[in-house]
Amino acid sequence: MPSRTVLPAGVSSTSFARALGELREVVGAAYVLADRDELAPYEKIMIPAAEDDYEPSGAILPASVEHVQGVLAVCSKYKVPLWPISTGRNFGYGSAAPATRGQLILDLKRMDRILEVDPVLCTALVEPGVTYQQLQDHLKEHNSALWLDFPGDGPLVGPVGNTLERGTGSTPYADHLAHACGMEVVLADGRVLRTGMGSLPGSASWQVFKYGYGPYLDGLFTQSNFGIVTKLGLWLMPAPAAYRTLLVRYWDDQGLAAAVETARPLRLSGTIPNPCRLSNATLMLTEVMRRAELFQGSGPVPNDAIFAAARQHGIAPWNLTFSLYGTLEQIGPSLDIVTRAFESSGGEIVSDYHDGSQSNELNLSSFGLLNWVGGGGLAWLAPVSPARGGDAIRQRDIARTVLAMHGMDYLAVPTVCGRDLHHLTALVFDYGDLQARQRAKDCLRDLAAAFTDNGYGLHRAGIGLMDQVARSYGAIRRDVNRALKRALDPNGILAPGKSGIHR
Numbered sequence: 001m002p003s004r005t006v007l008p009a010g011v012s013s014t015s016f017a018r019a020l021g022e023l024r025e026v027v028g029a030a031y032v033l034a035d036r037d038e039l040a041p042y043e044k045i046m047i048p049a050a051e052d053d054y055e056p057s058g059a060i061l062p063a064s065v066e067h068v069q070g071v072l073a074v075c076s077k078y079k080v081p082l083w084p085i086s087t088g089r090n091f092g093y094g095s096a097a098p099a100t101r102g103q104l105i106l107d108l109k110r111m112d113r114i115l116e117v118d119p120v121l122c123t124a125l126v127e128p129g130v131t132y133q134q135l136q137d138h139l140k141e142h143n144s145a146l147w148l149d150f151p152g153d154g155p156l157v158g159p160v161g162n163t164l165e166r167g168t169g170s171t172p173y174a175d176h177l178a179h180a181c182g183m184e185v186v187l188a189d190g191r192v193l194r195t196g197m198g199s200l201p202g203s204a205s206w207q208v209f210k211y212g213y214g215p216y217l218d219g220l221f222t223q224s225n226f227g228i229v230t231k232l233g234l235w236l237m238p239a240p241a242a243y244r245t246l247l248v249r250y251w252d253d254q255g256l257a258a259a260v261e262t263a264r265p266l267r268l269s270g271t272i273p274n275p276c277r278l279s280n281a282t283l284m285l286t287e288v289m290r291r292a293e294l295f296q297g298s299g300p301v302p303n304d305a306i307f308a309a310a311r312q313h314g315i316a317p318w319n320l321t322f323s324l325y326g327t328l329e330q331i332g333p334s335l336d337i338v339t340r341a342f343e344s345s346g347g348e349i350v351s352d353y354h355d356g357s358q359s360n361e362l363n364l365s366s367f368g369l370l371n372w373v374g375g376g377g378l379a380w381l382a383p384v385s386p387a388r389g390g391d392a393i394r395q396r397d398i399a400r401t402v403l404a405m406h407g408m409d410y411l412a413v414p415t416v417c418g419r420d421l422h423h424l425t426a427l428v429f430d431y432g433d434l435q436a437r438q439r440a441k442d443c444l445r446d447l448a449a450a451f452t453d454n455g456y457g458l459h460r461a462g463i464g465l466m467d468q469v470a471r472s473y474g475a476i477r478r479d480v481n482r483a484l485k486r487a488l489d490p491n492g493i494l495a496p497g498k499s500g501i502h503r
C-alpha cells in the first residue's frame, strides 16, 4: 500500500489494495498512480476550498475503451468511485479534483486520437484527451479551412471536457454543446452507448444529425455522472472569408443597461452572430496593471479609482465586443446597422478591434486576470438572467454588494448570448494566503446564494458549490436526477457528488 492512502468511503485498505492490483493488470502498472507525489497534479484545485476535502485516492490512465470497461468492472466489484476527466484543467471550477474526497481519478488524457475530420461536412470526431491546440495543429497541417471555437484557456484544455461542462467560447459556434453531434458513452455496467445516429449499425450520419430516434440523450451525459464519454462529434465552423471585431465603449457605469438592450435584438436577428461580451473596467485593467499599483487600502478598490485608472488606458466602465463574419459584401451592411444602433445607445465604437478568441487565434492571454492580485486563486460564477438591461444592472449591484462585504473586487464579463445573459464573474485571490482563501470561500457561497435568491440560477458550478447549486434547483429536479443515477449507475461508482448528484 502507498504511504498515507486516502481510502474511498466504505472501502477497507485490503480491498483498496486488491482493487489497485487488479487495475494494474487492466491498464499496466505505470498507469495506476497512488503515491501522493504522483497525485500532486490532481490536487491543485485553485478554487477557495480546503484541498483535503477533495483529495483523490489515486489516478488511473486508460488508453482505450476496453481499458475503461476493465476499470469499471474492477471498481464496481470493490465499490471504488471513479472521477472521469478529459484534459483535467477545469480551472476555476476545481481543476482535476473530484467533488468528494477519496475518488479515483479516471484520467483519459492518453485517449487522445483525432479520429476523423471531414472537411466537406465540417465535422470532427475526437477522443477525450485531445486538446484544442492539438486539433488546431492538425487542421493547420492539413491546410484545413475550418475554425475551432474554444474557451479562454483554449490551448491547454480540450473540447470533450469543456463541452461536457456545457462550456462556451467566442465565435458563432460559442455554445459548445449546441455544436457537438454524437457521443460514445461507456455506461457504469461497461456497455457502450452511441447516441444520436450512432446506434444504427453502419450509420454514416453520426456526426451530422444529433437526434436519431426516440429520446434525445446527449444532455444526460453533460454536467452529470451517468456515463464516461469516450468519443465526441464536433461541428467546426467554415473559416469566413473575412471578419471584423468591434469594441463599443460605454463611458457611464449605467451604460451596461443600454448595451444589453442594444445587443439583444441584434443577436436575436442574427445581425451579430456571436455572443456580445461586456467586460467591466476592472477585468480589462488586469491586462495592464496589478491591483497593488492602484490601491493599498482595505476592502475593494473604490469605483472612482478603477474608473480613473481605466480611462488613462482607454478603458471604459463597460467594454462590449463582438464580431461580424462573412464576405466583405456581407459585413458592410451589418457594420452600418450595428454602428447606428450602438452609437444611438450612447456607445463609442472602435471598429477595428483585435480579440483573438473571436477569430480562431489560440492564446493564453485570458490568464492575465490572475495577475490582478497574484497567487493563482480563481473561482468562476455564472448566474443566468434574461438578456434585459434592468436584470444586468440588478446582477451588477448584487455582485458589487456581496463582493464588497468580503473585501473583494468585481471582475465581470456579463455576456449577451441570445435571450439569456450570463453574468460571468471571477473571484481572484491569493491562494497561498489562508485568510484570503477563506474570504473568497465565504464570498463565493454568499454570492451564489444572493444570485439564486434573486432568481438568477447558476448554470455551472465548481466542486465546492455543487451541492448548494443543486439544492437551489429544488427537490423534484434532485429526485429525477437521483432516479436516473440509480437506473444508470446502481452502485454509485461514477463521480459521486458531481453536480450535486448522489446515489
Ligand SMILES: Cc1cc2nc3c(=O)[nH]c(=O)nc-3n(C[C@H](O)[C@H](O)[C@H](O)COP(=O)(O)OP(=O)(O)OC[C@H]3O[C@@H](n4cnc5c(N)ncnc54)[C@H](O)[C@@H]3O)c2cc1C
Pocket: 084, 085, 086, 087, 088, 089, 090, 091, 092, 095, 096, 108, 128, 150, 151, 152, 153, 156, 157, 158, 159, 160, 161, 162, 164, 165, 166, 167, 168, 169, 227, 228, 229, 230, 366, 367, 368, 378, 495, 498
Ligand atoms: C483564464 C481562464 C479562462 C477560461 N475561459 C473559459 C471560457 O471561455 N469558457 C469556458 O467554458 N470555460 C473557461 N474556463 C474554465 C475551464 O478551464 C474550461 O472550461 C476548461 O475547458 C475545462 O477543463 P477541461 O477542458 O480540461 O475539462 P475537464 O477538466 O477534463 O472536464 C471537466 C469536467 O467534465 C467532466 N468530464 C470530463 N471528461 C469527462 C468524460 N470523458 N466523461 C464524463 N465526464 C467527464 C468531469 O466532471 C470533469 O471534472 C476558463 C478558465 C481560465 C483559468
